[in-house]
Amino acid sequence: MIGRDPETSEEKAMDFTRRETMAIGGAALLVASLPRGAQAATVDELIAEFTGGADVADSGVELTAPEIAENGNTVPIEVSAESAEAIMVLAAGNPTPPVATFTFGPLAASHYASTRIRLAGTQDVIAVAKLSDGTFARTSKNVKVTIGGCGG
Numbered sequence: 001m002i003g004r005d006p007e008t009s010e011e012k013a014m015d016f017t018r019r020e021t022m023a024i025g026g027a028a029l030l031v032a033s034l035p036r037g038a039q040a041a042t043v044d045e046l047i048a049e050f051t052g053g054a055d056v057a058d059s060g061v062e063l064t065a066p067e068i069a070e071n072g073n074t075v076p077i078e079v080s081a082e083s084a085e086a087i088m089v090l091a092a093g094n095p096t097p098p099v100a101t102f103t104f105g106p107l108a109a110s111h112y113a114s115t116r117i118r119l120a121g122t123q124d125v126i127a128v129a130k131l132s133d134g135t136f137a138r139t140s141k142n143v144k145v146t147i148g149g150c151g152g
Contacts, residue, residue: 060137
């Protein structure tokens with residue numbers, strides 16, 4: 001392997017011993033084999049961060065998503081909540097669960113958003129809304145994906 005010496009701007013060979021090469025490869029393999037939750041924040045941690053640890057009701061936010069998505073690359077969803085200040089959408093089975101956070105100002109005519117999201121496979125899509133009275137609401141919907149989206 002060849003690299004540049006930053007002090008002299010000259011190319012020089014970077015020699016790794018067999019032991020160093022095996023250690024680097026082993027570390028990379030270990031990171032790749034970790035469960036997805038160990039590599040990124042879990043869904044529960046993300047919800048707790050969004051809500052500040054407050055209790056979350058099971059009603060007050062609506063999530064519309066197809067029961068079966070033929071293509072995980074473009075799954076249409078709609079979220080709405082009466083008097084919502086913000087709605088966070090998570091895809092629990094994606095390598096990076098946060099999908100979107102929609103923020104609504106005080107003059108918003110409606111508290112509704114629609115978009116298309118990418119799903120890595122069959123999984124739960126979760127919507128958590130912060131309501132104007134300071135409470136939080138949550139709902140989820142399981143979406144079955146027949147063709148993978150995130151590299152699937």
